[in-house]
Amino acid sequence: MPGRRRLVPLALALAVDMFGSGLFLPVSLLYFTEVAGLSLGTVGVLLSAAAVASLPVPLLVGHVAHRFRAVDRVILAQVLQAAAFGAYGWAHSAAGVLAVAMLASIGQRLFWSSFFPVVAGLGEPGEQRGHTDRRYAVTGMIQMASMGAGTLLGGLVVAYGWYQPVVWFNAVTFLVSGVLLLFAPRDAPVTAESVAGGYRAMMRDRPYLLLIAVNTVFALCSVFIGVALPVYLVEALPAPDWLVGPLLAANTVLLASGQALAVRLVRPLSRPRGLALAGVLWVVWALVYAAAVQVPGTVLIPYLLVGLILFAAADLIHAPLSNALSAAAAPPAQRDRYLAVYQYCFAFASVLAPVFFTALYTRGPAVPWLTLAALTTVATVVVHVLNGPLTAREEASSEQAVP
Incomplete structure (x- = not known):
């Protein structure tokens, strides 16, 4: 598959993911205050705790990276995030919010810990630096454009109070992104014997x-x-x-x-x-x-x-x-x-x-x-x-x- 075509499934998956995430961004705090009925201070503490709880994920990913293909780890991340947002509708207590926020944060950390190895794996043997840098640039542009478009539309969500629908929609975008990643190129995982030193x-x-x-x-x-x-x-x-x-x-x-x-x-x-x-x-x-x-x-x-x-x-x-x-x-x-x-x-x-x-x-x-x-x-x-x-x-x- 030519280099540019190899990037297409990954680019589409990233665009869908970032659009949904950008759409949810303006309501990320408001959802739990307006729908779950928690105070803004409580929500802030819970989301921060969830983010801190996910910090060990990159270390764990690095420990098992040679056993699982990077693209498979990204698909798992999308499934975890879809499950988290699918469960948002049942999170009406502090414990429930913490649980779903931790699952979403772990999925997000897993995604970013595994996504760029997939991008790196798209390179051809002996590829010129210009082609490599341009691939990363295109990836970044898709990320920013899709996130920006989603955030812009997120203003309508706030204006009309469509909090629950946008949560369901975000869950669907993670699932769609995961399906698109099934068509991304899969390189052979690195064997444990070739990974020395840890x-x-x-x-x-x-x-x-x-x-x-x-x-x-x-x-x-x-x-x-x-x-x-x-x-x-x-x-x-x-x-x-x-x-x-x-x-x-x-x-x-x-x-x-x-x-x-x-x-x-x-x-x-x-x-x-x-x-x-x-x-x-x-x-x-x-x-x-x-x-x-x-x-x-x-x-x-x-x-x-x-x-x-x-x-x-x-x-x-x-x-x-x-x-x-x-x-x-x-x-x-x-x-x-x-x-x-x-x-x-x-x-x-x-x-x-x-x-x-x-x-x-x-x-x-x-x-x-x-x-x-x-x-x-x-x-x-x-x-x-x-x-x-x-x-x-x-x-x-x-x-x-x-x-």
């Missing part, structure tokens, strides 16, 4: 561990805008409250349409240096937004738009290159395990972002942005230093893949 060997792999640390900071930048911008704009800046929605929507449109162009523009750079460029752009973005408290209201809107373009440019470069690099830098026999653990970058960033912002915001509205700029500067220097060893790994892996 997590002990991985813990000695300093360049890859540093790559995980760097990408945790970059992932924090990626999710930070959604957490910090609404509060910062409404409370600290002389800007209209309605500006939050258009800014975040513009960011989604850029991410859904520009990743393929971004990877084409940075192709002359190695992947680590491309990530370093993304880091520089994020540092400048954070400093620009930190200085927004000193910008007059008359020019604040175009000023924030310029900052948003810097953020989007960084994210457009980072999203495809980081996933491609994480796969290329992993030992081929342990790629699924490495990529499962690599997902902790995004898990930790999602958990840390609210605490990071709120704790620092109390010290001054610009402090979170300045601190993020400092952390990102360190991460950018580290990934630049890693250029040599990580690029050498990519080249060695590419040579091994050529028959």
